[in-house]
Amino acid sequence: MRVDLFDYDLPAARIAQEARPRGTSRLLVLDRRSGAVAHRRFADLPELLREGDLLVRNDVAVRPARLYGRDAANRMVEIFLLSAKDAERRSWTALAKPGRRAKAGSRIVFDEGLSGEISEVRADGSRDIRFDRPLDAALLDRIGRTPLPPYIRREAGAPDRAEDRAAYQTVFAREPLAVAAPTAGLHFTDEILDALRARGIEIADLTLAVGIGTFKPVTVDDTDAHALSPEDVRIPSAAREAIVRARREGRRVVAVGTTVARSLEAAERLPDPPAPGDLQFTTDLFITPGFEFRAIDALLTNFHLPRSSLLMLVSAFAGRERVLAAYAEAVCEGYLFYSFGDAMLIA
Numbered sequence: 001m002r003v004d005l006f007d008y009d010l011p012a013a014r015i016a017q018e019a020r021p022r023g024t025s026r027l028l029v030l031d032r033r034s035g036a037v038a039h040r041r042f043a044d045l046p047e048l049l050r051e052g053d054l055l056v057r058n059d060v061a062v063r064p065a066r067l068y069g070r071d072a073a074n075r076m077v078e079i080f081l082l083s084a085k086d087a088e089r090r091s092w093t094a095l096a097k098p099g100r101r102a103k104a105g106s107r108i109v110f111d112e113g114l115s116g117e118i119s120e121v122r123a124d125g126s127r128d129i130r131f132d133r134p135l136d137a138a139l140l141d142r143i144g145r146t147p148l149p150p151y152i153r154r155e156a157g158a159p160d161r162a163e164d165r166a167a168y169q170t171v172f173a174r175e176p177l178a179v180a181a182p183t184a185g186l187h188f189t190d191e192i193l194d195a196l197r198a199r200g201i202e203i204a205d206l207t208l209a210v211g212i213g214t215f216k217p218v219t220v221d222d223t224d225a226h227a228l229s230p231e232d233v234r235i236p237s238a239a240r241e242a243i244v245r246a247r248r249e250g251r252r253v254v255a256v257g258t259t260v261a262r263s264l265e266a267a268e269r270l271p272d273p274p275a276p277g278d279l280q281f282t283t284d285l286f287i288t289p290g291f292e293f294r295a296i297d298a299l300l301t302n303f304h305l306p307r308s309s310l311l312m313l314v315s316a317f318a319g320r321e322r323v324l325a326a327y328a329e330a331v332c333e334g335y336l337f338y339s340f341g342d343a344m345l346i347a
Helices: 042-048 137-143 162-167 183-187 190-198 237-248 258-268 309-318 320-332
Strands: 026-030 037-041 054-058 066-070 076-084 091-097 107-109 115-121 127-131 176-178 202-208 231-235 253-256 279-283 298-302 343-346
Touching: 026 042, 026 320, 037 042, 037 320, 042 190, 042 343, 054 237, 054 258, 183 298, 190 202, 202 237, 202 258, 231 258, 237 253, 253 258, 258 279, 258 298, 258 309, 298 309, 309 320, 309 343
Parallel strands: 026 343, 054 202, 054 253, 253 298
Antiparallel strands: 026 037, 066 076, 066 107, 076 091, 091 127, 107 115, 115 127, 202 231, 231 279, 298 343
């Protein structure tokens, strides 16, 4: 399918640069069968869902994956940590910017005297970096920066703003395995979650370790030529049982975000029937229009970038024309887009 079919115009002023108080965002409600649109507030979500719905969240936490260091010429280098390569957390796969300052053999010095050497540069631009001591969670929390996406403009190398670090983490986040937030979950407050439970809506959690590949730009002309990087998924036995019960009882499964949608749809397509207990697997499932959804009945999501794999997934769920028409209306109505922007409920 042609990638340019997922393009749309967005004024720069509609890209949210600051997080608003949780729960205060707007919520566009799209009927995926008729295309009808309603304008609500995110705090209205409990009354928009049905008693008995199963809401499935991604409970992954975001680690402060962006490091700023200096090369031998004292020039700034950004190292974006993707994943640890060993249990000791000394060797990591990373991205570097600018890449010319992080060639193989280059040594980079970071805060608190931490130094790392680039041991390999791959054809895809990723690098292996080995630090002179373990980069454990406590050290990374002190010297790392929140990996806000580039369309949220912040001064390179500046210390984290406390409000950014708090806002780019869901209130139900657990293990820090992600390099980007599951942004649909950022809107929830404890009070909204309590209101959902009081209405009789069940909540279950899974974990998809959001990687940089989820947000990788689609630079090809046809979706068939694009591939997503594999991401690790864990669906606890309690969540699996909740999903089975909901299906058996004819209740809806509502995915909080595209990461949950991909996780559940990928689980439905595993080649062998999984054994009871926690389910762990990796997925590179790329969902585009024509995809048959088997696992979810409704989707809560943010507004996504043009030509992105996330917009393609949403378009597969609700229809490309209906989604783009809803986006156009959202622009006219002054909605804010992307990670710190407003939300959309598709049912």
